[in-house]
Amino acid sequence: MKGTGMVRKVDELGRVVIPIELRRNLGIAERDPVEIFIEGDQIILKKFKLSHEVESAVNYLEMQLKDATSDEDKEAITNALSLVRHG
Secondary structure, three states, rough: OOOOOOOOOOOOOOOOOOOOHHHHHHHHOOOOOOOEEEOOEEEEEEOOOOOHHEEEEEEEHHHHHOOOOHHHHHHHHHHHHHHHHHH
């Protein structure tokens, strides 16, 4: 494991700030999902990436949303997108 020399404290809500230099290097933007893993006594953070199949489904639904004309269709597609993205 590569050390960074950066140390951050956990705040009263259990949050830790990831320094901007690391976020830039790893391509993590505001609101990007991050996966959390445990390996022994280590906490590992990894930028979350959708599987190819899920990404294809999201792209398809986004195209359908652009073409949707009724509010009911738009709402149904938006709900489906939310389910696909967040499980």
